[in-house]
Amino acid sequence: MDTYRAIGPLLRLFPAETAHGLALGALRLGLVPPAPTRNDPVLACRVWGRDFANPIGLAAGFDKDARVIDAMLGAGFGFVEVGTITPRPQAGNPRPRLFRLSEDEAVINRLGFNSAGMAAAAAGLERRRKSGRQLAGPIGINLGMNKDTVDAGADYAAAAEVLAPFADYLAINVSSPNTPGLRALQNRAQLEGLVARVGAARTRAVGAEGPPLVLKIAPDLNDEDLAEIAELALSGAIDGLIIGNTTIARPAGLRSRRKSEAGGLSGRPLLALSTEVLGKMYRLTKGEVPLIGVGGISSAEDALAKIRAGASLVALYSALIYQGPGLVSRIKAELPELLGAQGFSRLGDAVGADHRG
């Protein structure tokens, strides 16, 4: 898999979105050999009654249209979150809209939910299911709304109804900074209505025992917003949280000349902020709600920092652009040793450890 050491620098000669398209094309054609990695049993975990061979997931946005799930499971990810998928196809914002901040190992994107739409995604997922060749591993499906929608809740519900049959969890994305009005859905009153409609749609499609509902939030929320969302989670209206999406903040110390591009920032400079918010949410939800820690993970140390702060699972995207898919095998190789050195015999024992004695 570490052909990426040779190919990565070449890919980075292209504009970021072209490079992403080339990478997806190579993955679809099967040109990237699967990683010969095993999963150390110490990394196995069970969340929402589903088994994960390891806790390292692919974050949303890499495989927006659910086209390369098996290639990414083959790269060693413990789960893959596809999307964001909108009900109707839409092109997203004008290009350029994706920028590498190489000096900072960061990315800014303002893609704006470019999506082939839910019907195309469902057709692809149905083909995958029927192929009989799919690899094992939980699939999260990340749902969004169309830019020109007049009823946000109807959009999320429509996507949930069509895609629930293929999902191990449904992620309700109310935190991307690139769709006007979307992040305003993160207030309690709006969320309660939204989650109820998505839950009802899920139940219509596959029954109440269908995939858990997980809310993906922004790392930019204030303490009051976080407390309200924690209450919603503790009430049982949602089953988990993803913390979090890209940030609209620009942390001090960014060196790239592209740091002022509009959009959401991800990658290494997001690690501290997103891990802090994750820790706050773990305390607010008293460790009772499964959390997926996302933001700035580029090593096994970073993954463990998220787990200790309260993440039952973690996911990454931006570091793949700089390190390639071999990163997953490296994290999986190093994490068991780090866990052992810190006195944990199972991954689950490390979850939230920072908040105990």
Ligand SMILES: Cc1cc2nc3c(=O)[nH]c(=O)nc-3n(C[C@H](O)[C@H](O)[C@H](O)COP(=O)(O)O)c2cc1C
């Ligand atoms: C190019 C790009 C596209 C993204 N698209 C989505 C998306 O469609 N939906 C979503 O929920 N998150 C999206 N994200 C956010 C990631 O899923 C993740 O939350 C964020 O990048 C932080 O993780 P990272 O620092 O490991 O990249 C995107 C991120 C990037 C870099």
